[in-house]
Amino acid sequence: MKIAFVGKGGSGKTTLSSLFIRHLAANEAPVVAVDADINQHLGAALGLTEEEAATLPALGAHLPLIKEYLRGSNPRIASADTMIKTTPPGRGSRLLRVTEDNPVYEACARTLLLDGEPVRLMATGPFTEADLGVACYHSKVGAVELCLNHLVDGPDEYVxxxxxxxxxxxxxxxxxRFDVTFLVAEPTRKGVSVYRQYKEYARDFGVALKVIGNKVQGPEDIEFLQDEVGEDLLVTVGHSDWVRAMEKGRPASFELLEASNRFALQELQDAADDSYAHRDWARYTEQMVSFHLKNAESWGNAKTGADLADQVDPDFVLREGAEALVSPRSHSPRPAPQPA
Structure with missing residues (x-):
């Protein structure tokens, strides 16, 4: 399953995504975690020190390697230089898989141990001094989009x-690109304003949107969220002493997380699992191609000097068992994990 966490700044989005990642790891599920926020805090929320988080490899810095690897022997892509963030896979492309080893993971991922269970962590990378005033952060997340476009995940695997x-x-x-999007909302007018925007923008794209009510203090907060978001409200989360200790850098064993919060996290996993059963691979591929053609016409053709519509393989559908190149090291031993 591909799962996104979104929400207003300060809503607790990163904290809840890190708790969900820990929950999946505790259930021994294969997990790839990706920090695609301009404020790179997921590593710290998963137990890294500030110094360790600062040394995470940046996906954006390895974009040439990512493009060259994913291009494979796809005859529709003349060179990696003509690939943009929306370039779709086709026959001959290399596809990524959650549990394999490949050059992209080797260069861009770090394996953490969360209570003894391995999780791969990847990050877009923060703004550098050279970026300030001249770069858009969305250009940095292009590497994430390209990887998601080429990633085949199965049931019981989580990105x-x-x-x-x-x-x-x-x-x-x-x-x-996601099977389900969890929107974290506080029980305030500002807290649900992002929900309304997201709901409106996503309406025509079949985005499965579920709301997590965070920082809930009582029945009045729950009633407010129910009135504002209706049936999209999946679970609510209140104060957590475990989270407070984690934010101080002193997390206890994850099994000591409050029972109510562990129940909420299981509800999220159940919703994610259910969403995978409704995945439409054909529509998923069609949306990918549609956005690629829009980007090609808008700026991609001019930037690369090529007609990027030619990169689309009309007979290719991304799915489990899709015909594409497999990394020769797909079944090699996993890299040695490092404790967080």
Whole structure:
């Protein structure tokens, strides 16, 4: 399953995405976690020190390697230089899988141990001094979108992406790459305003949207959220002493998380599992191609000097068992994990 966490800045989006990742790891599920927020805090929420989080490899810095690997022997892509963030896979492309080893993971991922269970963590990377005033953050998340376009995940496998805050995630087609999107909302007018924006923008794209009510203090808060978001409200989460200790850098064993919060996390996993059963691979591929053609016409053709519509393989559908190149190291031993 591909799962996104979105929400207003300060809503607790990153905290909840990290709790969900820990929950999946505790259930021994294969997980790839991706920090795609402009404020890179997922690593710290998963137990890294600030110094360790700062040394995470940046996906954006390895974009040439990612493009060259994913291109494979696809005859429709003349060179990696003509690939843009929306380039879809086709016959001959290399596809990524959650549990395999490949050069992309080797260069861009770090394996953490969360209570003894391995999780792969990837990050877009923060703004650098050279980026300030001249670069758009959405150009950095292009590497994430390209990887998601080439990733084949099966049931009981999870890719969890902590997205940038607010409605900025609609600056690209990446918002359509997920089986379910969990929107974290506080029980306030500002808290649900992002929900309304997201609901409106996503309406025509079949985005499965579920709301997590966070920082809920009592029945009045729950009633407010029910009135504002209706049946999209999936679970609510209140104060957590475990989370407070984690934010101080002193997390206890995850099994000591409050029972009510563990129940809420299981509800999220159940919703994600259910969403996979409704995945439409053909529509998923069609949306990918549609956004690619829009980007090609808008800026991609001019930037690359090529007609990027030619990259579309009309007979290819991304799905489990899709005909594409498989990394020769797909079944090699997993990299040695490092404790968080």
């Amino acid at each position: 969890v992406v902590d997205m940038t805050a607010g409605s900025d995630s609609f600056a690209s087609g990446m918002f359509t």
